Amino acid sequence: MYWKPEIEILPQQQLHILQAQRLQETLSRAANSPFYGQQFKQHGISAEMIKNVDDIRRLPFTTKEDLRSHFPYGFLTVPKQGAVRLHCSSGTTGNPTVIFHDNHDLSSWADLVARSLYCAGLRDTDVFQNICGYGLFTGGLGFQYGAERLGALVIPAAAGNTRRQIKLMQDFGTTAIHTIPSYLYRLYAAFQDMGLDPQHDTNLKLFVIGAEPHTDAQRRRIENLFGVKAFNSYGLSEMNGPGVAFECEYQNGLHVWEDAFLTEIIDPDTLEPVPDGEEGELVFTTLDRHAMPLLRYRTRDLTRFLPGDCPCGRTHRRLARISGRTDDMFIIKGCNVFPMQIEKVLMRFAEVGTDYIIALDTVDGNDEITVKIELQKSWFTGDLEALENLSRRIAHELRDEILVTPAIKLVEPGSLPKSEGKAIRVQDSRDPKEAL
Amino acid sequence: MYWKPEIEILPQQQLHILQAQRLQETLSRAANSPFYGQQFKQHGISAEMIKNVDDIRRLPFTTKEDLRSHFPYGFLTVPKQGAVRLHCSSGTTGNPTVIFHDNHDLSSWADLVARSLYCAGLRDTDVFQNICGYGLFTGGLGFQYGAERLGALVIPAAAGNTRRQIKLMQDFGTTAIHTIPSYLYRLYAAFQDMGLDPQHDTNLKLFVIGAEPHTDAQRRRIENLFGVKAFNSYGLSEMNGPGVAFECEYQNGLHVWEDAFLTEIIDPDTLEPVPDGEEGELVFTTLDRHAMPLLRYRTRDLTRFLPGDCPCGRTHRRLARISGRTDDMFIIKGCNVFPMQIEKVLMRFAEVGTDYIIALDTVDGNDEITVKIELQKSWFTGDLEALENLSRRIAHELRDEILVTPAIKLVEPGSLPKSEGKAIRVQDSRDPKEAL
Ligand SMILES: [Zn+2]
Numbered sequence: 112m113y114w115k116p117e118i119e120i121l122p123q124q125q126l127h128i129l130q131a132q133r134l135q136e137t138l139s140r141a142a143n144s145p146f147y148g149q150q151f152k153q154h155g156i157s158a159e160m161i162k163n164v165d166d167i168r169r170l171p172f173t174t175k176e177d178l179r180s181h182f183p184y185g186f187l188t189v190p191k192q193g194a195v196r197l198h199c200s201s202g203t204t205g206n207p208t209v210i211f212h213d214n215h216d217l218s219s220w221a222d223l224v225a226r227s228l229y230c231a232g233l234r235d236t237d238v239f240q241n242i243c244g245y246g247l248f249t250g251g252l253g254f255q256y257g258a259e260r261l262g263a264l265v266i267p268a269a270a271g272n273t274r275r276q277i278k279l280m281q282d283f284g285t286t287a288i289h290t291i292p293s294y295l296y297r298l299y300a301a302f303q304d305m306g307l308d309p310q311h312d313t314n315l316k317l318f319v320i321g322a323e324p325h326t327d328a329q330r331r332r333i334e335n336l337f338g339v340k341a342f343n344s345y346g347l348s349e350m351n352g353p354g355v356a357f358e359c360e361y362q363n364g365l366h367v368w369e370d371a372f373l374t375e376i377i378d379p380d381t382l383e384p385v386p387d388g389e390e391g392e393l394v395f396t397t398l399d400r401h402a403m404p405l406l407r408y409r410t411r412d413l414t415r416f417l418p419g420d421c422p423c424g425r426t427h428r429r430l431a432r433i434s435g436r437t438d439d440m441f442i443i444k445g446c447n448v449f450p451m452q453i454e455k456v457l458m459r460f461a462e463v464g465t466d467y468i469i470a471l472d473t474v475d476g477n478d479e480i481t482v483k484i485e486l487q488k489s490w491f492t493g494d495l496e497a498l499e500n501l502s503r504r505i506a507h508e509l510r511d512e513i514l515v516t517p518a519i520k521l522v523e524p525g526s527l528p529k530s531e532g533k534a535i536r537v538q539d540s541r542d543p544k545e546a547l
Numbered sequence: 548m549y550w551k552p553e554i555e556i557l558p559q560q561q562l563h564i565l566q567a568q569r570l571q572e573t574l575s576r577a578a579n580s581p582f583y584g585q586q587f588k589q590h591g592i593s594a595e596m597i598k599n600v601d602d603i604r605r606l607p608f609t610t611k612e613d614l615r616s617h618f619p620y621g622f623l624t625v626p627k628q629g630a631v632r633l634h635c636s637s638g639t640t641g642n643p644t645v646i647f648h649d650n651h652d653l654s655s656w657a658d659l660v661a662r663s664l665y666c667a668g669l670r671d672t673d674v675f676q677n678i679c680g681y682g683l684f685t686g687g688l689g690f691q692y693g694a695e696r697l698g699a700l701v702i703p704a705a706a707g708n709t710r711r712q713i714k715l716m717q718d719f720g721t722t723a724i725h726t727i728p729s730y731l732y733r734l735y736a737a738f739q740d741m742g743l744d745p746q747h748d749t750n751l752k753l754f755v756i757g758a759e760p761h762t763d764a765q766r767r768r769i770e771n772l773f774g775v776k777a778f779n780s781y782g783l784s785e786m787n788g789p790g791v792a793f794e795c796e797y798q799n800g801l802h803v804w805e806d807a808f809l810t811e812i813i814d815p816d817t818l819e820p821v822p823d824g825e826e827g828e829l830v831f832t833t834l835d836r837h838a839m840p841l842l843r844y845r846t847r848d849l850t851r852f853l854p855g856d857c858p859c860g861r862t863h864r865r866l867a868r869i870s871g872r873t874d875d876m877f878i879i880k881g882c883n884v885f886p887m888q889i890e891k892v893l894m895r896f897a898e899v900g901t902d903y904i905i906a907l908d909t910v911d912g913n914d915e916i917t918v919k920i921e922l923q924k925s926w927f928t929g930d931l932e933a934l935e936n937l938s939r940r941i942a943h944e945l946r947d948e949i950l951v952t953p954a955i956k957l958v959e960p961g962s963l964p965k966s967e968g969k970a971i972r973v974q975d976s977r978d979p980k981e982a983l
C-alpha cells in the first residue's frame with residue numbers, strides 16, 4: 112500500500128514531533144552556512160528556540176533573492192568538497208540559483224521520488240519512460256534516481272524526438288511516462304500521424320505530469336485522449352526538484368511530504384499564515400537536507416490546504432493544485448489576472464482544443480488582451496455565425512472570471528506556434544510603462 | 548593511491564583465479580537467458596567446463612548481430628521487471644541494441660567509473676563537469692554515477708551551450724572535465740572569443756576524453772593548448788559504457804579492469820588469439836554483470852596489449868589506444884585504410900590545425916581520396932609556394948603510411964564544417980559498387 116508506511120501514515124501529532132526534532136537538527140546545520148550563521152547571530156536565533164513546529168514562525172523568510180545574492184556558496188553548511196551534485200538555474204538575468212547535495216541528500220531525494228511515484232501507483236513491475244531534460248534540469252536525474260530506487264525499469268529517454276519516444280514505448284512495453292502536460296498532446300498527434308492508437312498499440316497505464324502549470328480540466332482531457340490516468344507532480348529545484356508533493360490514486364490534491372518539508376501557507380503581503388484552507392503563498396523549510404538546508408523558503412506558488420482526511424490513509428496534508436505564481440500574475444486594465452484562471456474557463460468549452468495563447472498588446476496607447484484559442488478539429492467549420500456565437504460565450508465567461516472582457520480569436524487546430532519545452536501561455540508585447 | 552587496492556594491485560595469478568571463479572558464476576547466470584540457454588544446450592556448454600580462464604576459448608563468440616536479432620529480451624537472465632535501467636542505441640538501421648542493468652549492475656558500473664576516474668587522478672576534492680549527452684547515451688549517467696560515487700562535486704552540465712559551460716567552470720571552480728576531444732577545440736575557441744585564457748581564468752587541471760577516436764598526438768595538442776593533462780577513457784555501451792579501461796597518471800596505455808572484463812585480443816579473420824603484443828580485435832566477457840552478461844563479445848575495436856609492468860603498481864594489463872575499428876576501415880584503390888592512420892600522420896605537422904576531413908569520391912569512374920586539412924592560423928599565409936611544398940610533404944608521408952597518394956587540400960582554420968556531436972572524419976561519396 113505504501114512505500115514507507117512508518118512515515119506515510121504517521122498520525123499528524125507524531126509527525127509534528129518528528130518535524131520539531133528535524134527542524135532543530137536543521138537549524139543546527141544551517142548555523143554552519145555563512146548566510147544563516149550571520150542571520151542567526153544577528154537575530155539571536157538558535158536551535159534551542161524550537162520547542163514545537165509552530166516555533167518556525169520565529170524565523171525570518173528566505174527568498175530567491177537571498178539565494179542569488181549569496182551565490183554560489185553562501186548557503187552551504189559544508190565545504191563545497193562535501194557536496195557531490197549541484198543543480199543550478201540557467202540564470203539569464205543576474206546570478207543563477209544553485210542547490211548543492213551531499214550523498215545523504217541525494218539518497219533522501221531518491222527516496223522521496225520513489226515514495227511519490229509509488230503513491231501515484233508506480234510499482235517495480237512497471238516500465239517507466241522519463242521524457243524530460245536531463246543534466247542541470249532536476250526532472251531528469253530526479254526521476255531517474257527515484258524510479259530506480261523504486262525498482263521500476265527506467266528508460267532514460269530524455270526530451271525530444273517524438274517518433275523515437277513512441278518506438279521506445281513499443282519496443283519495451285512502457286507502462287508509465289513522466290513528462291510535461293503539453294508534450295502529451297504532441298505525443299498524441301504523433302501517434303495519430305503514425306496511424307497508431309495509444310490505447311491499443313501501447314501498454315500505457317500511468318502518466319506523471321508536472322513542471323508546467325495546468326488545470327484539472329486540462330488533466331482530464333489528457334486522460335480522456337489516451338485512456339490513461341494522469342497524476343500531478345509538484346516540486347521545485349530549491350526543494351530538490353520533483354518529490355515534494357504528489358497525487359495519490361484518489362487524485363484529490365497533492366500529499367506534501369511533511370517529514371521532509373515543513374509546509375506553511377502565508378499571505379504574500381502581510382507574511383502572516385492564512386486562515387486554514389485559504390489560498391496563499393507556499394513556504395517550505397527543508398527537514399532532511401544536510402548540505403544546503405533552506406528555512407521558510409518563499410516559493411511564490413499559490414495554493415491552499417485541502418480539508419479532510421484522504422481515503423488512501425496517508426496522513427500528510429494535501430495541497431490544492433497550484434493556482435498560479437505570484438510572479439505569473441499580470442495586471443490588465445487594473446485587474447490582477449492569473450493565466451490559470453483563463454485556462455480554467457477555456458477548458459469548460461468542449462469546442463476548445465489543446466492550445467491557447469494570452470496576448471497582451473498596446474493599441475493606440477491602451478492595453479488590450481486577446482485570447483487566441485485553437486478549436487477542436489470537428490468544431491472548426493466554416494459556420495461563421497456559430498464561431499461568432501462561441502467567441503461571445505467564451506468572452507462572457509472570461510469576463511465573469513477576470514473582470515475584463517478579452518478579444519477572442521478562434522484559430523485552426525495546430526496553427527498556434529509550439530514551443531520546444533514548456534508551453535508559453537502569455538505573450539506580453541505591451542509598451543513599457545514609464546516609472547511614476 | 549588506489550580506489551580499490553585489493554583489486555587494483557592484485558597479482559595477475561590471483562586475478563586469474565578471481566576471473567575463473569567469476570566466469571563460472573557468469574556462465575551459470577547466462578544459462579538463464581534465452582540466447583545463451585539455447586546456445587549452451589546446443590553446444591553442451593556448462594559452468595563446470597570452466598577450470599581456469601583459458602577455458603573461455605571453449606565458448607562461442609557473441610556479436611552485435613546476435614544482440615540485434617535477439618532484441619530486446621533475448622539476453623536477459625531475469626524477467627525484465629528485475630532490471631532497473633536500460634540503455635539502447637539509436638538503431639537507425641534495423642533493430643537497436645539494448646543493455647539492461649539491475650541494481651547490482653548499476654552499483655558495479657558506478658564503482659568501475661569511480662575507480663577509473665581515481666586512476667586518472669580525480670579526487671573527492673575535485674569539481675567534475677560532465678559535458679556530454681545524458682539520457683540513453685551512456686556517458687552522461689555513467690560518469691554522473693561514477694563521479695558521485697568517488698565523491699567529487701559533479702556538475703551535470705550535459706552537452707552544448709559552450710558559453711554556459713565556461714560560466715559554470717568559472718562559477719564553481721571546475722577542476723576536471725569529461726568530454727569528447729573535438730569539443731575541447733570548440734571550447735578553446737570560445738575561451739578566446741570571450742577574451743579568456745583557460746590557464747589563468749579557470750582551475751582546470753584534468754581532462755577525461757573518450758567516445759571519439761583520436762591519436763596520442765591529438766591528445767598532446769589538447770594538453771598543450773590548455774596546459775591541462777588529458778586522460779584517455781575507453782568503454783562501449785555493450786560493456787556498460789565508460790569504465791572499461793582507463794589511463795593512469797603515466798599515460799602509457801589503458802588499464803583494462805580485468806576483474807570485471809575478461810579481455811582477449813583475436814585475429815578477426817581466424818578468430819584465434821593473436822600472439823602476445825600483436826594487434827587484433829578486442830573481445831570482452833563481462834565478469835560482474837547480473838541482468839545481462841555477455842560472453843566473448845566482439846567489439847570490432849582494434850588494439851594490442853602493451854608489454855611490461857606499469858610504474859603505478861596496478862596489475863591490470865594495459866591496452867594500447869584503439870587504433871581503429873574493423874568497421875571504420877575503408878578500401879581505396881585496393882588498400883585497407885583506417886582513419887586513425889591518417890590522423891597519426893597529420894599530427895606530425897606543426898602546421899596542421901585542429902580539424903580535417905577524409906573525402907572519398909568517384910571521379911570519371913575512379914575512386915579518389917582527398918584529405919582536407921585546416922591549417923593553424925599562423926601558417927595560413929598567402930605564400931603559395933610554401934603551401935604547395937607543405938601539401939607535397941603531407942601527401943608523401945601519407946603515401947608511406949596508407950600506400951595510396953591522396954589529394955591534399957589545405958584550408959583556412961575554422962572553414963571545415965563542424966558537427967554537433969562527435970567529429971565526422973570520413974565522407975564517403977563514392978558511387979555504390981555493383982555487387983559482383
Ligand atoms: Zn491520498
Ligand SMILES: [Zn+2]
Nearest residue numbers: 795857859861
Ligand atoms: Zn598505471
